Amino acid sequence: MKRDDVRRVDQIAIEDYGMLGLVLMENAGRGAAERIAALCQESPGGAAHPVCILCGPGNNGGDGYVIARHLELLGFSVHILSLVPLERLTGDASVNASIAAKAGLPLQVATSAEDLDRWITDDETVVDCLLGTGATGAPRGLYGDAVKLANKRRGLRVAIDLPTGLDCDTGIPSQPTFRADLTVTFVAEKEGFTKADAKPWLGTVRVVGIGVPQALLNDFAVA
């Protein structure tokens, strides 16, 4: 599915069907957390092992705060690294960041590559909620630093909606691109995921529904 079409599904669900963006984000984040739990149970360390969630400035980051809340409920020890001050977040992302903060989920704001190097440890699962379908071009500044650092760590890597740095329409990776063991993508596989260039960066791909009506999915020929 093309990026613009996926974003249209979101928009129509809200504007035409009257769904709330927060409901879509909750469905996305809860589904992603369940897929991450399944992956981590397949590897040593079981459910108690640590997870670092990297959150960006938009709703992909917003998903990360929902994922953190649900992974904690599943017994994981999570910590969140935001690459922007929380007051810079808007809409559904801001609501979920505030819930996570009020719930006492460990949350830090990284302002330098040194922060990231210190706080992303070597044995934890790293979840990429940096950039999603709103990204344009190669990850800039601290986003590029975060991707490069995450790629060096020994733990599992999970991309949310798409690996940061990968163009989800063309499948072309930019320098750098998050190298995922698992990509949890919403609504449908993105068109670029079928391209050979994308495969080394995607890992296993799992599709998570966000609760929009079947009638809407049918309009976009989503199975």
Ligand SMILES: NC(=O)C1=CN([C@@H]2O[C@H](COP(=O)(O)OP(=O)(O)OC[C@H]3O[C@@H](n4cnc5c(N)ncnc54)[C@H](O)[C@@H]3O)[C@@H](O)[C@H]2O)[C@H](O)CC1
């Ligand atoms: N229907 C669905 O699929 C749902 C998707 N959800 C999630 O929402 C994101 C899309 O969120 P959006 O806020 O539109 O965009 P991003 O989170 O990707 O942030 C874009 C933001 O980042 C900055 N930026 C853009 N390009 C770069 C770059 N190269 N380097 C650094 N920074 C960049 C810029 O500020 C942009 O505005 C989707 O992927 C899903 O994860 C919903 O949660 C549920 C429904």
Ligand SMILES: [K+]
């Ligand atoms: K991402």
